[in-house]
Amino acid sequence: MTNLIKNNKIYFFIFFFLTFFLFLYGKDIAGLLDAKWIIKYPKHLVFPLAKYLSGFVKWLMDDANFIIFSFRDFTRFIAWIIEIPYNLILALISKGFLSGQGQDAKEILAPLSWMSVIAIIMFMALYTKDKLLVFLVFFAFLYLAIFGQWKSSMVTLSSIVIAVPVGVVIGLFLGILSYKSEILEKIISPVLDLMQTIPVFAYLVPILVMFGFGPVAALIATIIYAMPPMVRTTLLALKNIDPQIKESGLMSGCTKRQLMWRVLIPTSKPTLMIGVNQVIMLSLNMVIIASMIGAGGLGYDVLASLRRLNIGAGIETGVAIVVLAIALDRLSQAFVNIKTERKKINISFLKRYSRIIFLFLFIIIIYFLSTYLPFLKSFPEHLVINTSAFWESLIKYININYFDTLESIKVTLLTYFMLPIKRFLLGVPWPWFVLIISLIGWHYGRLKLAMLCFLLSLFIVFTGLWEKAMVTIYLCGSSVIIASIIGIPLGIWAGISSKANRVLTVIIDTLQTLPSFVYLIPVVMLFRVGDFTAMLAVILYSLAPAVRYTAHGIKNINKEIVDAGLICGCSQRQILLKIKLPLAIPEILLGINQTIMLALSMLVITALVGTRELGQEVYIALTKADIGRGLVAGLCVAFISIIADRIIKSGSDRLKIKYGMK
Amino acid sequence: MSQSSHKENNTPVIKCESVYKIFGNNALNLLENSKGQVDAKKFQEAGCIVGVNNASFGVAKGEMMVVMGLSGSGKSTLLRCISRLTDATAGKIYIDGEDLLAMNSKQLIELRRNKMGMVFQSFALLPHKTVIENIAFPLQVKGTSTKESMSRALEMVELVGLKGRENYFPRELSGGQQQRVGIARSLAVEPDIWFLDEPFSALDPLIRKEMQDEFLRLQGVLKKTIMFVTHDFDEALRLADRIAIMKDGIIEQLDTPDNIVLNPATEYVKKFTEDVPREKVLKIESIMDPYDSNNSSSNEVSKDAIIETLAESILNSKKILTVIDKNDNNKKVGSLDPSKVIKVIFGR
Numbered sequence A: 001m002t003n004l005i006k007n008n009k010i011y012f013f014i015f016f017f018l019t020f021f022l023f024l025y026g027k028d029i030a031g032l033l034d035a036k037w038i039i040k041y042p043k044h045l046v047f048p049l050a051k052y053l054s055g056f057v058k059w060l061m062d063d064a065n066f067i068i069f070s071f072r073d074f075t076r077f078i079a080w081i082i083e084i085p086y087n088l089i090l091a092l093i094s095k096g097f098l099s100g101q102g103q104d105a106k107e108i109l110a111p112l113s114w115m116s117v118i119a120i121i122m123f124m125a126l127y128t129k130d131k132l133l134v135f136l137v138f139f140a141f142l143y144l145a146i147f148g149q150w151k152s153s154m155v156t157l158s159s160i161v162i163a164v165p166v167g168v169v170i171g172l173f174l175g176i177l178s179y180k181s182e183i184l185e186k187i188i189s190p191v192l193d194l195m196q197t198i199p200v201f202a203y204l205v206p207i208l209v210m211f212g213f214g215p216v217a218a219l220i221a222t223i224i225y226a227m228p229p230m231v232r233t234t235l236l237a238l239k240n241i242d243p244q245i246k247e248s249g250l251m252s253g254c255t256k257r258q259l260m261w262r263v264l265i266p267t268s269k270p271t272l273m274i275g276v277n278q279v280i281m282l283s284l285n286m287v288i289i290a291s292m293i294g295a296g297g298l299g300y301d302v303l304a305s306l307r308r309l310n311i312g313a314g315i316e317t318g319v320a321i322v323v324l325a326i327a328l329d330r331l332s333q334a335f336v337n338i339k340t341e342r343k344k345i346n347i348s349f350l351k352r353y354s355r356i357i358f359l360f361l362f363i364i365i366i367y368f369l370s371t372y373l374p375f376l377k378s379f380p381e382h383l384v385i386n387t388s389a390f391w392e393s394l395i396k397y398i399n400i401n402y403f404d405t406l407e408s409i410k411v412t413l414l415t416y417f418m419l420p421i422k423r424f425l426l427g428v429p430w431p432w433f434v435l436i437i438s439l440i441g442w443h444y445g446r447l448k449l450a451m452l453c454f455l456l457s458l459f460i461v462f463t464g465l466w467e468k469a470m471v472t473i474y475l476c477g478s479s480v481i482i483a484s485i486i487g488i489p490l491g492i493w494a495g496i497s498s499k500a501n502r503v504l505t506v507i508i509d510t511l512q513t514l515p516s517f518v519y520l521i522p523v524v525m526l527f528r529v530g531d532f533t534a535m536l537a538v539i540l541y542s543l544a545p546a547v548r549y550t551a552h553g554i555k556n557i558n559k560e561i562v563d564a565g566l567i568c569g570c571s572q573r574q575i576l577l578k579i580k581l582p583l584a585i586p587e588i589l590l591g592i593n594q595t596i597m598l599a600l601s602m603l604v605i606t607a608l609v610g611t612r613e614l615g616q617e618v619y620i621a622l623t624k625a626d627i628g629r630g631l632v633a634g635l636c637v638a639f640i641s642i643i644a645d646r647i648i649k650s651g652s653d654r655l656k657i658k659y660g661m662k
Numbered sequence B: 001m002s003q004s005s006h007k008e009n010n011t012p013v014i015k016c017e018s019v020y021k022i023f024g025n026n027a028l029n030l031l032e033n034s035k036g037q038v039d040a041k042k043f044q045e046a047g048c049i050v051g052v053n054n055a056s057f058g059v060a061k062g063e064m065m066v067v068m069g070l071s072g073s074g075k076s077t078l079l080r081c082i083s084r085l086t087d088a089t090a091g092k093i094y095i096d097g098e099d100l101l102a103m104n105s106k107q108l109i110e111l112r113r114n115k116m117g118m119v120f121q122s123f124a125l126l127p128h129k130t131v132i133e134n135i136a137f138p139l140q141v142k143g144t145s146t147k148e149s150m151s152r153a154l155e156m157v158e159l160v161g162l163k164g165r166e167n168y169f170p171r172e173l174s175g176g177q178q179q180r181v182g183i184a185r186s187l188a189v190e191p192d193i194w195f196l197d198e199p200f201s202a203l204d205p206l207i208r209k210e211m212q213d214e215f216l217r218l219q220g221v222l223k224k225t226i227m228f229v230t231h232d233f234d235e236a237l238r239l240a241d242r243i244a245i246m247k248d249g250i251i252e253q254l255d256t257p258d259n260i261v262l263n264p265a266t267e268y269v270k271k272f273t274e275d276v277p278r279e280k281v282l283k284i285e286s287i288m289d290p291y292d293s294n295n296s297s298s299n300e301v302s303k304d305a306i307i308e309t310l311a312e313s314i315l316n317s318k319k320i321l322t323v324i325d326k327n328d329n330n331k332k333v334g335s336l337d338p339s340k341v342i343k344v345i346f347g348r
């Protein structure tokens, strides 16, 4: 078998030809053999995993008892634990503390004034010693107030304020535990893999069923979704500590606990903060999406306007999300880079805490003044600027004046690029496809990878989701191809020109901080619903890693190799084409891998704009609260991304070994 | 000197008996089958790496033993066995007569909190703590009150010459200064035993020299029992009372610097000693003749002086000198012919 695949090119062509042949004549062959199952996996052979899963969860909810409490008690307990702090924060920054219910509720304590919230955020920015940041957060939050997004933003922010600490703490502890126990690490690692590849919607279904519709369920989904990177970062940070630091702690006479909390954790704090930043950004992303199960806030506004195709309001909220995302990202990034100051000794208590005392005084004064001056309490209505009309007319203008251009782009790409791919993928008989995937697995990773590819693709077949999976692959594939065509040249540009690099880095960083939902808004406004719209949103969302990894690969080539090329008399063009680009390929492959991962996660969200793939399946399951259906489709998406990930990574590794870079 | 205290001086503070450290899953089995005859190559084929191979020695109170060898020869592993940062695969280790390997983790922590200090090659300072907090750290984990540990740490800051920098963070210090903090931290609990694993290897040559001088000064005051690891033979010669030369986990020779230079035990050791200028290592003692009262002079030199330091004055005097023992009431113990000095310096 090894020899058989050695002669790569010939076999590649043979397999490609065979595949094409089967695409053209597969149906006829199946007809001749009277074996229709080759084309379409028979319905009655579908393994009803979805039904079993739903049944299991129903049993859990209705009958499961753990001696003294039932599963339902358990979920109620969790919900209760989360609900209390959430309501507290929500009351503090948005709703105020009320007594009584509904209409005749009386306000005991007003929520913090918008000015106080801005002051608190600015205080946090000031703590990082980054002056520019203070202005940035000031204008960002002022924007939210002036443009009428304050209330929704505060609801969203409340969720984040709760989800982030809980996610960070749970993640930290799981990370520490898996650092301490190798067995646990071996268990947790694949679970995290799966958690990070299962599409977001699939999380929502079981949580919706277990916790019901509402902000608490949304919060739980957010925490679960945002926590995995914290576990990983913690584990990585602890493992990467200089062993001598650990030994110095031991030799100082630390007990195990002292070693962990006084040596290891503080030493890895800079890395841990990167994890915190990720948790914050993922929380924001998820809080927006979780509006589908009742999170409220900005996400709900977007969802509502998308459903009503209310162009102006949608874009208006979208911009608010962007502003909030950028402010939160920059703020938490600044905390990553914070350097502890040399301690000033012998300064008085008042002086040391002057800022925070000032902040408290400010909040209290604003609070009392706001009883008399209502504009302090909430931003005055008549000053709110409404931009939705502006956006509406802008989109209208574009649609009227450029309709033909937009439409022709859409039609051209659909007929000459997307549809052929779709027809091809759906035309090839599934057994052949499974075989090809397994062979590719064999080629890059021998038996282990081949088995993985084989079993995971069979799972998709047996659960009867093959066609939908092919549509997913088609949409994902088309998006990734275009994203690479755009992203790789941009990355090369950034790799050779430091000016371009600076500009592109800012753009790419910003693109990556935006919640996935936001990308849907402009494309839907311009192209309405359908595959093409989905593809555009996916391209926008997944472009960043293709650029970033390419630039990184080009920049990090050993300078001496380039010098050697120059001495040999290469032109700049030859250096790029003959030296830099080939050596950057392993890195570029990893970039494409990341692009695929992002594309798959975004693709599921585009179910909202009417695609017909696995994401749609999950989305339908969500609307029908059908756990089994949602989980199975979600697992299929996860398996597709695991197959792609493992194959590309092995390919990249092999190249790196070949080039002696590893 | 009373009999008992003499005896106490003879019990080594650190004592190793046939210590083995072998990395790998099957290490213990392989070791038992080999009956003490460990062949690094054979073990490697079986998937095991030999770190320390049958080390037996003792370190006396106040003695400075330097472990020297090329990188990968097992020096750190030996040190880590004795500080029990890693568990020896076989053998016995005694600290002040107590069986180290039999201690439970509580006893071990007590031992480290009171008797041991260690300095690391990469300094291993805690990045989030200031100089003084780093130095006070071993005291704080022990439960010493903040006030007491701070004043003790301040003493240490002064001892290593970092006064005025106590509120700096490690990242604000040069390498040499960082290692001073490392040294101060290791001394904060006033340990009897001091481990130093290549403490100066990460420093520039000039700074290294300065730190070695400083270190000798400190040891002159503190008189700790020291195990000092280095890969630099010159450093070993400068500092050591005795040197253990290691290769592939085996201690090839363990002896005083001048004996190693004069009588290298193996070919391997010889390679190190060949290029060493003898006058830099040898003491007057090693080239003197027995004392002969007929052939003496009023010019006296100490028997423990390194030849190089006196070479110029000896050659200038051109006369026979009397060698005295400064530790024994300046007793006359030998006489020295200047021609011998010439021979050491030029005649090789």
Ligand SMILES: Nc1ncnc2c1ncn2[C@@H]1O[C@H](COP(=O)(O)OP(=O)(O)O)[C@@H](O)[C@H]1O
Binding pocket: B023, B024, B049, B050, B051, B069, B070, B071, B072, B073, B074, B075, B076, B077, B078
């Ligand atoms: N934890 C370990 N696992 C496996 N091998 C080790 C480990 N630590 C050290 N070794 C091996 O033991 C040998 C001695 O290492 P070390 O004591 O660090 O050498 P030195 O300090 O003299 O440079 C080396 O071959 C090294 O690779």
Ligand SMILES: [Mg+2]
Binding pocket: B075, B076, B077, B197, B198
């Ligand atoms: Mg070492």
